[in-house]
Amino acid sequence: MRHSRRSSILIATALLAGCGFHLQGRVVLPASLAAVRIEAIDPQSEFVHDLRAALLASGTHLDDEGDAGDVAVLHITEDTNSDKVLSVSIRNIPTDYRLTYTVKLSVSHGAKELMPTEMHELSREYTFDETTMLAKQRERDTLVAALAAELADVTMRRLATL
Secondary structure (H helix, E strand, O other): OHHHHHHHHHHHHHHHHHOOOOOOOOOOOOHHHOEEEEEEOOOOOHHHHHHHHHHHHOOOEEOOOOOOOOOEEEEEEEEEEEEEEEEEOOOOOEEEEEEEEEEEEEEEEOOEEEEEEEEEEEEEEEEOOHHHHHHHHHHHHHHHHHHHHHHHHHHHHHHHOO
8 A cells, every 4th residue: 555655656746747847936047147136117016026036036136236247137128017998888988908017128247238128018808897996906906916927937937048
């Protein structure tokens, strides 16, 4: 019985490893990104907050006041979210929206450009009901936070390829 349980665990582990399953969390970054300074147009945005947390989890030292020659600089030149009306009711009141979160960033290390400016964009659709306005505003805020976290993950995977 003990042998069959052990072999079952080994088989399950092998299947998970073979299917591409990886635990979320730490991303291995190149040595050029051991110390990073983030220059953002909105240093308090959801995206910057999630990106800082991801960089720290990967072992990167965040240096807010370092010399540009000593640290890599991550330039975030755009960090916006916007709504677009997709449909309206018979009374011409919006009922469906598309929420889009856009970031534009580049990475440099001293005079060397490690990553040219890239734009990343994610969007989600959500419904709107004016009778539940507070709940729908909370839903929108939750979607913004989720999109920012996804964009931070996309950015970390992109930084890992440098």
